[in-house]
Amino acid sequence: RKEVEQDPGPFNVPEGATVAFNCTYSNSASQSFFWYRQDCRKEPKLLMSVYSSGNEDGRFTAQLNRASQYISLLIRDSKLSDSATYLCVVNSLGSSGDKLTFGTGTRLAVRP
Amino acid sequence: DAGVIQSPRHEVTEMGQEVTLRCKPISGHDYLFWYRQTMMRGLELLIYFNNNVPIDDSGMPEDRFSAKMPNASFSTLKIQPSEPRDSAVYFCASSDRQTSYEQYFGPGTRLTVT
Numbered sequence: 001r002k003e004v005e006q007d008p009g010p011f012n013v014p015e016g017a018t019v020a021f022n023c024t025y026s027n028s029a030s031q032s033f034f035w036y037r038q039d040c041r042k043e044p045k046l047l048m049s050v051y052s053s054g055n056e057d058g059r060f061t062a063q064l065n066r067a068s069q070y071i072s073l074l075i076r077d078s079k080l081s082d083s084a085t086y087l088c089v090v091n092s093l094g095s096s097g098d099k100l101t102f103g104t105g106t107r108l109a110v111r112p
Numbered sequence: 113d114a115g116v117i118q119s120p121r122h123e124v125t126e127m128g129q130e131v132t133l134r135c136k137p138i139s140g141h142d143y144l145f146w147y148r149q150t151m152m153r154g155l156e157l158l159i160y161f162n163n164n165v166p167i168d169d170s171g172m173p174e175d176r177f178s179a180k181m182p183n184a185s186f187s188t189l190k191i192q193p194s195e196p197r198d199s200a201v202y203f204c205a206s207s208d209r210q211t212s213y214e215q216y217f218g219p220g221t222r223l224t225v226t
Binding site for chain 1: 214216
């Protein structure tokens with residue numbers, strides 16, 4: 001089983017739609033969680049951190065369920081500029097220290 | 113700050129040749145990471161350094177790969193000899209763990225081995 005699993009998509013949605021991405025992780029000792037965004041042929045960039053209580057940043061809402069080892073990202077009122085790949089990222093403490101593990105990403109395409 | 117700088121941006125080489133990828137992290141960051149990204153496997157951590165010391169190289173695919181960080185502002189990833197299956201985008205990232213876990217990525221080096 002992969003450490004971080006995501007639905008690869010693609011999700012094709014019209015502008016203005018609400019779309020949700022899910023992610024599961026296997027290491028119950030994972031400590032920190034993030035969503036990164038990667039545009040085509042560009043580097044990944046941090047979109048938002050995910051807190052236990054859930055957090056919101058404008059049109060973006062992230063949720064964490066530690067019991068189910070599940071993370072979600074909700075995007076409301078989708079814009080064309082939201083088209084990208086969204087990477088679920090988990091920070092875990094291992095024998096060599098802590099490190100980030102990236103999911104393979106969920107691709108979103110927003111159409112006019 | 114200019115961000116993480118990587119060179120070259122593109123590299124095309126023939127099988128068997130040595131390839132050296134370079135990275136300059138953001139000034140003041142104490143962690144440096146090398147990743148490889150392919151369509152099939154996504155983003156994989158190869159190795160990371162803390163204060164120029166390699167901490168975890170368990171992601172390095174095999175002995176053909178080596179990485180060094182001779183000082184706080186420079187790191188190299190070397191592949192010798194290169195093989196077609198090494199074709200991928202190689203990212204370098206750095207972070208300041210005193211403030212957050214956020215990693216700042218460079219633009220990547222797109223490597224093609226023919």
